[in-house]
Amino acid sequence: MNWLLFTPEIYYLLVSLLFLGASMGGRATPGTDYIAALSAAAVGMAVTAAAVKLEGSLFAGSYRIDLLSQVFKVILSSALFLVLCICAQLNGIRERHRRDFYCLLFLCTVAMMMLVSSVHLISIYLSLELSSYSLYVLVALRKNANLGLEAGIKYFIIGIFASAMMFFGMGMVYASTGAGYLEELTEVLPGFVHDPLLMLGLLLTLSGFFFKLAVFPFHFWAPDVYQGSMNQVAAYIATASKVAAIGILLRVIAVLGEGNAYLIQVLAVLSIVSMTLGNLAAIVEHDVKRLLAYSTIAHAGYVLIGVLSASAGGYSGTVFYAMALLLMKFTVFLVVVQVASAGGNLRIEQLAGLHRRSPLLAMALLVAAFSLAGIPPTVGFTGKFLVFTAAMQKGYFTLVLIGMINVVISLYYYLMMVRAAYLLKPDEALPDLHLSLPLRTLTGALVALMLVAGSFPYPFIQAANAAVRALM
Amino acid sequence: MIVPFGHVIVLAGALFLLGITCAVCRRNLIMVVLGVEIMLNAASIIFLAGALRWFSMEGQVFVVMVLAIAATEVAIGLALIVYAYRRTGSVDPINFNCLNEQPTGSQLAGFIRE
Numbered sequence: 001m002n003w004l005l006f007t008p009e010i011y012y013l014l015v016s017l018l019f020l021g022a023s024m025g026g027r028a029t030p031g032t033d034y035i036a037a038l039s040a041a042a043v044g045m046a047v048t049a050a051a052v053k054l055e056g057s058l059f060a061g062s063y064r065i066d067l068l069s070q071v072f073k074v075i076l077s078s079a080l081f082l083v084l085c086i087c088a089q090l091n092g093i094r095e096r097h098r099r100d101f102y103c104l105l106f107l108c109t110v111a112m113m114m115l116v117s118s119v120h121l122i123s124i125y126l127s128l129e130l131s132s133y134s135l136y137v138l139v140a141l142r143k144n145a146n147l148g149l150e151a152g153i154k155y156f157i158i159g160i161f162a163s164a165m166m167f168f169g170m171g172m173v174y175a176s177t178g179a180g181y182l183e184e185l186t187e188v189l190p191g192f193v194h195d196p197l198l199m200l201g202l203l204l205t206l207s208g209f210f211f212k213l214a215v216f217p218f219h220f221w222a223p224d225v226y227q228g229s230m231n232q233v234a235a236y237i238a239t240a241s242k243v244a245a246i247g248i249l250l251r252v253i254a255v256l257g258e259g260n261a262y263l264i265q266v267l268a269v270l271s272i273v274s275m276t277l278g279n280l281a282a283i284v285e286h287d288v289k290r291l292l293a294y295s296t297i298a299h300a301g302y303v304l305i306g307v308l309s310a311s312a313g314g315y316s317g318t319v320f321y322a323m324a325l326l327l328m329k330f331t332v333f334l335v336v337v338q339v340a341s342a343g344g345n346l347r348i349e350q351l352a353g354l355h356r357r358s359p360l361l362a363m364a365l366l367v368a369a370f371s372l373a374g375i376p377p378t379v380g381f382t383g384k385f386l387v388f389t390a391a392m393q394k395g396y397f398t399l400v401l402i403g404m405i406n407v408v409i410s411l412y413y414y415l416m417m418v419r420a421a422y423l424l425k426p427d428e429a430l431p432d433l434h435l436s437l438p439l440r441t442l443t444g445a446l447v448a449l450m451l452v453a454g455s456f457p458y459p460f461i462q463a464a465n466a467a468v469r470a471l472m
Numbered sequence: 473m474i475v476p477f478g479h480v481i482v483l484a485g486a487l488f489l490l491g492i493t494c495a496v497c498r499r500n501l502i503m504v505v506l507g508v509e510i511m512l513n514a515a516s517i518i519f520l521a522g523a524l525r526w527f528s529m530e531g532q533v534f535v536v537m538v539l540a541i542a543a544t545e546v547a548i549g550l551a552l553i554v555y556a557y558r559r560t561g562s563v564d565p566i567n568f569n570c571l572n573e574q575p576t577g578s579q580l581a582g583f584i585r586e
Contacts, residue, residue: 121534122530122533122534122537125537125538125541126537126541129541129544129545133544133545133548136548136552137548137551137552140552140555146559146560146570147571149552149555149556149559149560149568150568150569150570150571151571152552153501153552153553153556153565153568154568154571156548156549156552157495157501157504157505157508157565160505160508160545160549161495161508161511164491164508164511164512164515165511167511167512167515167538168484168488168511168514168515168518170515170534171484171515171516171517171518171519171522171534172518174518174519174522174530174531174534175477175481175518175519175521175522175525175531176522178522178525178526178528180530180534197481223571224571227571228571
């Protein structure tokens with residue numbers, strides 16, 4: 001067995017174990033811990049980037065390392081790094097829990113990296129569970145215990161319920177076909193298309209991924225968890241967790257979707273319901289994090305359009321969309337964390353006068369909101385364009401039309417945020433927000449990246465194309 | 473396999489539905505977690521049936537793995553529930569519903585009853 005293939009995961013696991021050991025003894029040294037975590041994440045990004053060309057399989061073939069998994073691992077490691085960048089003031093949790101926080105964050109990243117490499121039902125289930133368990137605790141860690149506790153319990157109950165459904169579904173798939181590897185499933189599925197046991201099993205299996213991605217029947221947790229968890233943890237759930245879910249969903253649908261008309265229809269219905277519901281529910285929200293949660297549900301619907309197109313274009317559009325989601329969502333959360341610097345929740349009205357308090361943050365919010373809404377020349381537009389084009393090529397006109405209508409609906413609440421930041425006057429004069437130099441650089445770089453990747457997307461599209469070639 | 477495959481599926485399905493009923497209807501967080509454990513056990517029965525049907529060991533490996541998963545789940549769940557009990561003195565899920573201040577369905581039902 002070639003352990004070199006497993007390097008990124010081993011690295012992150014070791015870092016997480018180091019923080020676990022540190023959390024058990026010694027006095028808390030927040031400054032040093034933060035520097036250590038941030039540099040560990042930066043080194044981790046380099047390690048993952050160095051491992052991008054590796055190929056092979058591990059653990060009796062249940063774990064595949066190919067370009068798709070490696071590209072997703074790079075996205076995940078950058079998501080961890082970005083989230084750690086906004087953790088300089090962890091006002092949301094107690095000082096003695098800081099090391100636990102870093103430990104769980106790294107552990108969760110390992111689990112998500114394993115998730116995008118899994119090609120056997122067992123490895124998929126194990127890594128999905130491992131990543132969820134870290135998140136349950138992270139959500140409940142919040143200092144304002146009533147919010148964090150309630151969010152943690154809700155997340156936990158809905159999560160284990162969805163995972164039990166998923167496991168039951170996997171049992172049905174296994175019992176009706178005798179296949180555990182995704183590859184075996186590809187071979188035997190055409191013979192079982194009309195087996196009700198198998199179809200029910202597949203739907204239940206997908207429910208676990210839908211829970212992760214917050215797709216319609218399993219979306220109830222999202223608003224409460226985003227609102228109740230710490231701003232940084234919500235940022236992590238909104239970026240890394242969604243990227244990992246998209247990665248594994250691509251792998252699974254690439255196996256199951258070929259010529260499986262029932263499944264495609266179900267996915268189309270779920271996609272329509274979740275984007276419409278997400279956008280309509282977001283309109284009435286005034287808590288920025290709840291609004292972002294509903295926007296996540298809507299974006300899960302757009303992602304599903306790309307996935308259910310089941311073509312090379314659709315898959316690569318989805319990978320591109322995952323990168324775009326990371327950029328846009330993270331930028332909005334960066335603004336949220338900086339404006340709500342005391343660690344509390346942020347209401348839209350509290351964004352008032354942001355363009356005077358910090359022009360840079362206001363501009364970052366503007367670009368990110370436009371990108372989330374899909375206005376050119378931002379990266380969100382290019383992502384939606386790729387996904388919708390792939391669906392059009394498959395002839396899903398109605399689906400694309402409903403998607404377009406939803407984009408227009410979503411403009412309303414994204415513009416509400418921008419309006420608050422630029423046009424509303426705060427009731428009392430608020431002090432200016434001062435960002436440190438590294439944060440200013442980061443914000444500027446994110447804004448530039450969103451615009452550049454939106455105007456000149458070819459290198460990114462080519463990377464996405466190369467990644468999905470592993471699926472075809 | 474002496475017992476027909478269909479019978480085992482029916483048994484597992486019935487157990488699964490019992491688990492769902494327990495998880496959805498009980499007003500006690502510990503019983504909710506217990507209901508989910510029953511759902512996992514129902515899934516294990518299906519895997520064993522599959523292993524016997526296809527003469528492969530994979531299904532049995534699933535069951536061994538899910539034992540570990542269930543233990544982890546209970547460990548985290550009980551930790552959360554104990555933490556919740558210490559803070560609020562209650563394990564009734566209805567007491568954990570203050571996010572998003574607007575009255576939810578269950579609270580409305582409570583008002584009507586009062």
